[in-house]
Amino acid sequence: MPQKSTEAYPYAFTVSYVERAWQHRWRCSDVTFHCLEGALCQQWVQTIREQLTALTSRPKHLLVYINPYGGKQQGERIYEQKVAPLFTLASISTDVIVTEHANHARDHLRTEAELKQYDGVVCVGGDGMFSEMVHGLVSRTQRDNGVDQNSPEEKLVPCTLRIGIIPAGSTDCICYATVGINDPVTSALHIIVGDAQPMDVCSVHHNNTFLRYSVSLLGYGFYGDVLADSERKRWMGPARYDFSGFKTFLTHHYYEGTVSFLPATDILGTPRDKTRCRAGCFICQHNGQLYSEDAPEICETDPDVSDSEYKGGWRVIRGKFLAINAASMSCACPRSPKGLSPAAHLADGTTDLILVRKCSRFNFLRHLLRHTSKYDQFDMTFVEVHRVRRFRFTPRYCQSDSELDLRENGKRLFSQICRDHPACSCSPAYSSWNCDGEILPHAAIEVGVHCQLIKLFARGIEEQPVFEDLPNPCAV
Numbered sequence: 288m289p290q291k292s293t294e295a296y297p298y299a300f301t302v303s304y305v306e307r308a309w310q311h312r313w314r315c316s317d318v319t320f321h322c323l324e325g326a327l328c329q330q331w332v333q334t335i336r337e338q339l340t341a342l343t344s345r346p347k348h349l350l351v352y353i354n355p356y357g358g359k360q361q362g363e364r365i366y367e368q369k370v371a372p373l374f375t376l377a378s379i380s381t382d383v384i385v386t387e388h389a390n391h392a393r394d395h396l397r398t399e400a401e402l403k404q405y406d407g408v409v410c411v412g413g414d415g416m417f418s419e420m421v422h423g424l425v426s427r428t429q430r431d432n433g434v435d436q437n438s439p440e441e442k443l444v445p446c447t448l449r450i451g452i453i454p455a456g457s458t459d460c461i462c463y464a465t466v467g468i469n470d471p472v473t474s475a476l477h478i479i480v481g482d483a484q485p486m487d488v489c490s491v492h493h494n495n496t497f498l499r500y501s502v503s504l505l506g507y508g509f510y511g512d513v514l515a516d517s518e519r520k521r522w523m524g525p526a527r528y529d530f531s532g533f534k535t536f537l538t539h540h541y542y543e544g545t546v547s548f549l550p551a552t553d554i555l556g557t558p559r560d561k562t563r564c565r566a567g568c569f570i571c572q573h574n575g576q577l578y579s580e581d582a583p584e585i586c587e588t589d590p591d592v593s594d595s596e597y598k599g600g601w602r603v604i605r606g607k608f609l610a611i612n613a614a615s616m617s618c619a620c621p622r623s624p625k626g627l628s629p630a631a632h633l634a635d636g637t638t639d640l641i642l643v644r645k646c647s648r649f650n651f652l653r654h655l656l657r658h659t660s661k662y663d664q665f666d667m668t669f670v671e672v673h674r675v676r677r678f679r680f681t682p683r684y685c686q687s688d689s690e691l692d693l694r695e696n697g698k699r700l701f702s703q704i705c706r707d708h709p710a711c712s713c714s715p716a717y718s719s720w721n722c723d724g725e726i727l728p729h730a731a732i733e734v735g736v737h738c739q740l741i742k743l744f745a746r747g748i749e750e751q752p753v754f755e756d757l758p759n760p761c762a763v
């Protein structure tokens with residue numbers, strides 16, 4: 288039918304809305320409505336505004352921290368050009384702080400920020416900036432509630448404010464695992480519509496002293512060594528991880544020690560599942576607290592593994608490891624689209640402990656390559672994976688305070704055998720822990736998972752429609 292010209296309908300209003308685009312991206316579109324009477328137009332606008340104001344999940348006032356030096360140093364530009372106009376359109380007011388040094392955002396959140404006036408906090412940066420937000424907010428919440436962070440057994444109080452991430456970093460692994468893509472516009476729209484995604488947080492302790500929190504990867508051996516080497520090559524930008532990854536792969540160091548862990552036996556699902564943690568995940572909705580008929584019984588000996596034993600519900604494994612990784616979420620990122628532990632859950636109160644034992648370089652390469660293909664990286668004789676609630680690691684050789692000082696001065700310590708034979712190519716005694724991209728000073732650590740300690744402005748990765756199955760709109 289022919290459309291009447293807009294002159295016949297002199298009054299109009301425009302509604303902006305979210306449209307799903309390709310590969311988990313969201314875009315802002317708009318539609319303009321025309322009408323004959325000004326009063327009617329005004330009534331529509333008023334009603335829509337009232338409906339939107341009544342949605343309590345939508346933030347109205349946000350505190351934004353921008354790291355001007357994250358990733359490719361585009362944080363400020365990304366925020367001003369892509370995000371701020373959308374916040375204005377959605378009537379969200381903001382207080383913006385451009386950080387002046389590392390830990391600026393963490394310390395401001397922990398001690399100074401007047402959090403009561405905000406509906407959420409947002410960081411523009413990468414995983415390191417997100418980690419600052421987590422540390423600031425979690426520490427502040429514990430302090431306000433009189434909880435001692437130094438006690439590894441302490442139950443932590445969940446944070447009420449949600450955290451938004453506008454990706455502008457090198458890895459953006461948190462964004463990938465919670466949104467499915469590192470796209471600033473998509474993340475801004477998830478904040479605007481007021482999404483909420485709970486997330487687990489691991490606390491890391493050494494000798495009853497709190498060290499750090501982790502939300503993605505705690506990695507000893509390979510990923511610790513990659514990070515330690517890459518820190519000396521910051522000038523290379525994001526490419527430093529590939530360079531240090533290649534170098535660390537060639538050095539092929541293994542580390543001796545004991546891993547003890549408390550298996551998560553009261554849950555449905557395993558790290559080898561084919562199902563994935565997606566928006567509205569059934570397992571996370573139940574805090575991972577599902578009883579499984581198939582849950583393995585804890586027995587006191589394991590006939591398959593000669594170097595493992597059980598002690599009071601804890602399983603103890605001694606060995607030589609190329610890598611010990613704890614993935615609290617999938618850790619999906621462009622380098623590994625399915626992640627270190629593809630079936631890990633964002634909010635089930637567990638972490639997937641992956642043990643890669645000493646093997647040949649060729650086998651380790653096969654294992655690494657499987658992170659980039661559809662093949663199962665755990666289906667190898669030298670790899671095992673356990674879904675756990677707590678774990679400890681103790682290196683075989685004890686670390687003295689003077690050795691810790693040496694480590695901090697950048698020197699590498701070699702094991703007793705190596706010190707006796709300086710010319711041999713033995714592995715050093717200790718690696719470092721990569722804790723969400725930060726190096727930890729201690730090799731001996733104790734880790735506990737705190738179920739759903741924080742919330743993000745996200746909804747988990749949405750299942751993608753299978754376009755081939757939909758009727759072709761042109762043909763109908």
Ligand SMILES: CCCCCCCCCCCCC/C=C/[C@@H](O)[C@H](CO)NC(=O)CCCCCCCCCCCCCCC
Binds near residue numbers: 415504528
């Ligand atoms: C042959 C190709 C195999 C590729 C296998 C790739 C697996 C990559 C898995 C990446 C997991 C990232 C987990 C995220 C950790 C974040 O909390 C943290 C903070 O942003 N990022 C890093 O620590 C940054 C860590 C970055 C680690 C990059 C490791 C790159 C390994 C390259 C190995 C090359 C071997 C080549 C042999 C010919």
Ligand SMILES: Nc1ncnc2c1ncn2[C@@H]1O[C@H](COP(=O)(O)OP(=O)(O)OP(=O)(O)O)[C@@H](O)[C@H]1O
Binds near residue numbers: 355357416455
């Ligand atoms: N103004 C600043 N100057 C220097 N460093 C800062 C500043 N603000 C934040 N940082 C630090 O920069 C580090 C990296 O930031 P961010 O996570 O945003 O980027 P990234 O490129 O993803 O990180 P990475 O380089 O660690 O992968 C963070 O650990 C953060 O503490």
Ligand SMILES: [Ca+2]
Binds near residue numbers: 615616634636
């Ligand atoms: Ca988890």
